Amino acid sequence: MVKTINSPIQLKGQDPQEFWELFKASVFGDEKSANDHDILLETGKMISKNRKGSPLAAKTVGRLLKNHLDLEHWTSVLEKGGSSYYVMHGLLHELALKVSSYECLTICSSNVKSIQILPSIRHLSIVVDDMDVNDGVTFENIKKDFITLSKRLDVGKLHSLMLFGQYHGSFIIPFSNLLRKARALRIVLLSMPSYAIVSMLHNFSKLVHLRYLRINGGKFSELSLPNIISRFYHLRILDVRQCKGHFGLPRDMNNLVKLRHFLVQDDKLHTDIANVGKLKCLQELRRFEVKRQVKAFALNQIGQLDELKGSLGIYDLENAKAAEETKLLNKSHLHKLILDWNVNRSTKDNSQEEHILENLRPHSNLREVHIQGHGGTTCPSWLGPNLSIKENSQSEQGLQIEGKDSPLDSTFWKLLALSNLTELRELKMKKCPPLPLEHLKLLSALRRLSITDSCIALLPTDCENTVTYHFLVEQLEIYECNASGMEMTQLLSYFPELMNLRIEKCQKITGLGVAGQEMMATLASPPSLSYNKSEDAQIGKDQQQPRGDNGIAAVVTGLPLLPRQLQNLDIKHCSKLILQFDSFPSGLQQLYTDDIAGVFIEPTCRLLSSSLTKLSLSMNHKVERFTKEQNMALQLLSSLEVPIFVQCSKLQSLPAGLHRLTSLKRLEIAYCPNIRSLPKGGFPSSLEVLHVYESQSEELKRQCRKLKGTIAIIEDEDYLEPGDYMYQCMDTGC
Incomplete structure (x- = not known):
């Protein structure tokens, strides 16, 4: 039974605690995730208080905040009172599309004369087709159509104008005449202009309402933004990121007192x-x-x-x-x-x-x-005791320290209060003295460590000689370090969780070995402070002993021992390095190297047959073809999914046995100018992606196109739209 009542019913919001639980669940999902982002909880509570207990607001604002789990964004929402958030119902969205059709219009150069123009139009896009400029008769007819356009369009009511097509400048005279009356424009976009910008913008001298100006693309020997821009007092965004050439700015650029973003390439x-x-x-x-x-x-x-x-x-x-x-x-x-x-x-x-x-x-x-x-000669005080790291779920925190060319001693580290950096996830060191273990152990959250042109030794203190150190570092990068095998093995022994290792331009490294768990545990105790040349000489005497886990003697000067748990290895530009069959842990999953001959041998490929999924061969400028033995060795890699060939300048052909790799999913070839054809044996049916980039061979491109329809994705510079491809394999992910 339905009846009316005399007094209205006042709807109340949820209980504050119940509402907070609903709000928190909408953002984080579960309690564990909320605890992982505890730095956001206090700000979140203050945001939730502004929602007046509305369950719909909890779900709406909660879902939106879920996409931006960082303190700065949440603080910004709190300062604005959450007013920046709204939800549009599907029916309202359809209504908005309907309304916009009365206000938005796109005119193509081919339909200027025939298109219907409503008096309510506020937003205009003009697209000039390249073909319409190539034909003289068509060009003249279209120019006349643009001249008469002002009689059909109320230009004075336009709020936005966008000109597209690299030859739209061919109609600059009718456009200029057309736009002299456009005084209400808020948005102007000029795409691929091939003319002096001033010849267009001088028509906008009275655009006091302009908020957004973008010049998209175009190459200019010299581009001078006209002084007239300094009259656009309400301009918020000036975007010239896509323009190339020498720039000149208006003298009175500082008149743009409302400018928020000046987006530039340089x-x-x-x-x-x-x-x-x-x-x-x-x-x-x-x-x-x-x-x-x-x-x-x-x-x-x-x-x-x-x-x-x-x-x-x-x-x-x-x-x-x-x-x-x-x-x-x-x-x-x-x-x-x-x-x-x-x-x-x-x-x-x-x-x-x-x-x-x-x-x-x-x-x-x-x-x-x-x-x-x-x-x-000293660090500022704010980089010492006052230096701290705050958790931010969107970008893990990192610290990069670069020393000067003059040598530094270990007292350098006492200037930094590393005890305040317990949330530090990444540390990059360049030209730095040895890092004392007592400082490293303060970085309890450290997961990535990079050492460049520095001593890689970690110094113990007098009382630490018998202590075993284990750090949770998962990724280690060593560049341009004059480290011996002993020093590198000692360093690796401190990281039992190490999964990713990159070594580049370390010229003392002559080979690699694999250490056993017992040896790594022994080495994890720091060396004595009294370590001297006599111990080094003893190691030298042991150079002729075989590799293996029979003691510290296996660690010869040029032979670092890798931890067995290592999954990803990237080692390049070590001129004295010779890889052998026992250079790799048996569980290695990804390998990046420039030593083709050291990898494509039967013992190595047999060792890695069941584990290696990704193999990148790059920067090799010697190998021209794969030998019969190398092709046979490759076929042993039964688990290989992604082989990559990058900057192998003399390589003329791919391995012949690729079609026998039944796990193959993706093949990438980049900057290999002498590869002119695909393997005659073809590819296995498992191949999903073929990526060829920067190839100079038309025959190779033709063969790739011929495979379209048989391979799910074929990527080359002729198939991809501009801006749609970016070569990814250079970022090893290691």
Whole structure:
């Protein structure tokens, strides 16, 4: 029975605690995930209080926050009161599409005369077909149609205009005449312009409402943005990222007081803005060069930019006088900060540079800092006890430390309070002294370690000689290190969870071996501080002993021992390295190397037959063809799914036995100019993807196209749309 009532029923929201549980479940799913993101919970509670207990709001806002599990985004939502979120019902979406059809119009050069134009049109796109420009008669007819377009279109009501087609500049005169009355435009996009931009933009002199200007593509020997741009006082976004050539900026660029994003291809364009501090809404300044005794390029310009986010680069800091004027401590939304002194400066004032760096203290929310060319001898205090890492679920935290060319001793590490970096996931060291074990053990969350041009030894203290160390590092990269096999094996022994190892340009490495668990446990005790040349000499005497697990003598000077649990190995550019059948752990899954001869031998392929799924052969400039023995060895790799050939400049043909690899799923060939055909034996039916990139052989391309329909995906530069391909195998994932 339905009846009316005299008083309205007041609907109340859920109980706050019940609502919070529903909100939390909508974001995280389960309690474990919520605990993993405990840094977000306090902010999440404050956001939930603004939802007034509405279950629909809990699900709606919760799902949206789920896609951005980082503190900065949640803080931004809290500051806005959550007003940026809304949900459009399917019926409303359809209604919006219907309404937009009355306001949006696309005119192609071929249908200018025939298309119906409603008086309600507010958003116009014009597309010029290349073929319509090639024919003289057609071109003249279309030009007349564009001239008469102003009689059918109320240009004064347009809010957005987009011009497409690389030859739309051929109609610049009728377009210019057409757009003189377009005073209400908010959005302008010029795609692939082949004309002087000023010849189009001078027609927009009265666009006081313009919010967005994008020049997309086009090559110019010199592109000068006209001074008229500085009149677009309400411009929010200026996007010239896709333009190539030399740029010139308007003299009064700083008049764009509402500008938030100046998107450029070359960061140096940011340095050309004089008095950039007037652009108080600017959210990213990727390069600012300090100029001595020039107020328009002094550090106080940065101090006026309260909305900065993303990246900030400050260069030529040797010219700086008052660093505190940058007010970096107030810029809580910065992600990346670059502080750079010109290494070629004529004079250095170490004490002044230390003072400047000390006063460039950033906010603790900063994720990444680069200090380059600094002449001081000490780190700033804010990089010591005040340095800390906050958990961020979207980007795992990393620290990169690069020393100077002059040698440093281990006291360098005492300047950093590593005890504050317990959440650090990645550490990159370049030109650094040995890292003491007492400091490394403080980095309890460390999973990735990179060492470049540094001593790889980890130093114990006097009381640590009998202690066994195990760290949870899973990925280790060693570049350009003059380390012996003994030193490298000692380092590897500290990482029982190591899965990924990359070694490049380590010229003392002559071979590889595999260590047993007993030996690695023995080596995990740090060497004595009294280790001397007599011990080194004893190792040298043992060089003739066989490989294996029979003791420390197996670790000869050029032969590091790999841990058995290793899954991914990348080793290249080690000129003295000779790979042999016992160089690899039997469970290795991915191998990246430039030594084709060392891999394609029967004992090695038999050892890896059931485990190796990915094999990348790159940077080999010697091998021209695979021998019969190498082809037979390859066929032993029954588990191989992805073979990759990259930059093998002399290689003329692929292995003949690929069709016998029944696990094969993907084959990649890139930058191998002399490979002119596919294997005569073809491929197994299991192959799903054939990727050929930067091939100079038309015959190879023809053969790839011929396979279309028999292989699920064939990728080459002729099949892929622009921007749709990016060669991925160079990133080893190791």
